[in-house]
Amino acid sequence: MEPIIEVKNVMKTYKKRKSKEYIQAVNDVSFTVNRGEILGLLGPNGAGKTSTIKMICGLLIPDSGSITINGLNNQKKRLESLRHISAVLEGNRNLYWRLTVRENLEYFAGNRGASRKEVLERVEDLLVKFHLKDKETELVNRLSRGMQQKLAIAVAMLADSDVILLDEPTLGLDVETGYEVRELLTSIAEQDNRTIIISTHDMDVVQNLCERTVIINNGQIVTDDKVANLMRLFEVRSYTISLGGLLSGKQQQLLLQKFPDYHYEEDTIVSTLEVDLAKSEEIYDLFDVLKMEGTPVEAIDRKTINFEQIFMEIVKGGNKHAMVQSS
Structure with a gap:
């Protein structure tokens, strides 16, 4: 398969506050994301996962190593490379809370140079697709968390980027809305041929959506394999x-x-x-x-095993299952 994102030997170190001590947050991490796949990027708190995500999005600069997006180095050709990726980070920070649902979509669509007719067509399509039509005149700060999350993903779709990175897309959602978001993500990957990277603690999302998972622990990759292979391995x-x-x-x-x-x-x-x-x-x-x-x-x-049990076994096992590569 053709890789669209390549992370090569990336390192990131932080200096502790009020101390001369340094923490190795990301230690020689390398993996690829293939075009059109849904990848789960996982790790416990403090594992280096968030730093890796921020480096892919261009929010952090690696100490060493490289990240390419669609063949473009995201440090040397920052703006050009980042046009190929859009992100929905935890907290819905890509929305204007004092605008309505429709106004948010129209604003972000217009920002990308589309004509008025194209904007209206695209916005109407997303309102229907994301089941937001009956909320189009509602201010964002009055929406439920689930509605805000769906709108944030819809706004990310407006960029027409090859890759969508989602940080905790189902966090805090009720069961019904979480299921609806998972269905939307499946539809995006299949119908729109997007590459999706999901960072989550919701293991049902990984088991139901992701084809492959990369698990980071203590700043290093401990597993890179297809979810189906891991399910068989730990059966x-x-x-x-x-x-x-x-x-x-x-x-x-x-x-x-x-x-x-x-x-x-x-x-x-x-x-x-x-x-x-x-x-x-x-x-x-x-x-x-x-x-x-x-x-x-x-x-x-x-007894049936689920992916949450597998994740815990891998994390507890350290490097025992490291780098079980998918074919």
């Missing part, structure tokens, strides 16, 4: 089994030998057994142990 065969009777001492001893991390809770009505299987065929060994005493099985549930 577990964990079962919770409700039993209609108690396990004997012999059964528990056999379980300990075969599944040393198993968990068992006794109850007068239904006992619970939790087991992690390294291989799918080990389920037969488990049932052999239950069968030997004729222990009744009331229910079997398989």
Whole structure:
């Protein structure tokens, strides 16, 4: 795939306030963003993610390394390169709060040199697409957070940039509005052929939208891989089994030998057994142990893993899963 953004060996150091000590916020970070993909750029607080985002947007200058946007170095050809990227940073800072929804869209569309007719057509299209038509005369400071967020993304769309960078696009939104924003982002990527970079703590957004994720921790990249690959890599065969009777001492001893991390809770009505299987065929060994005493099985549930669990495992594991590159 053709890269549209290339981050190469970027470093950023900050001096601590009232101290001679320096902090290495970003340490030799390199990754690419491919044209037309939705990339999740993730990291815990203080990991270097925000500094990386600001350097891509041209708000911070790297100490060393380079960032190119559509083949243009964003330091040497700053204005020309940044025309290819628009950003919606947390806090909706790309909106004028004392203007209405329509006035914001018309203002930013007019700023880009479009004719009056083109402005009206584009604004009307975005009002409908983002379900803002019934709010077009409402002042921005009177809108809900969800409506403000949708408007901020619509304003970013006016730039017709190749890349849209979204910082926490669903933060603070209710479930329904968050789902609507995710649908809009999918539509933008598919229909408008935009490249989208999402920085978020909402792991449902990553799991549902992003094709690939780059995770930064302690100033370095610890994982760069497709989300689907990571889901397979961390897949577990964990079962919770409700039993209609108690396990004997012999059964528990056999379980300990075969599944040393198993968990068992006794109850007068239904006992619970939790087991992690390294291989799918080990389920037969488990049932052999239950069968030997004729222990009744009331229910079997398989635990499903989500991307939030994967993210936490990667961050806790440091460089254990570092640089699992996508093909």
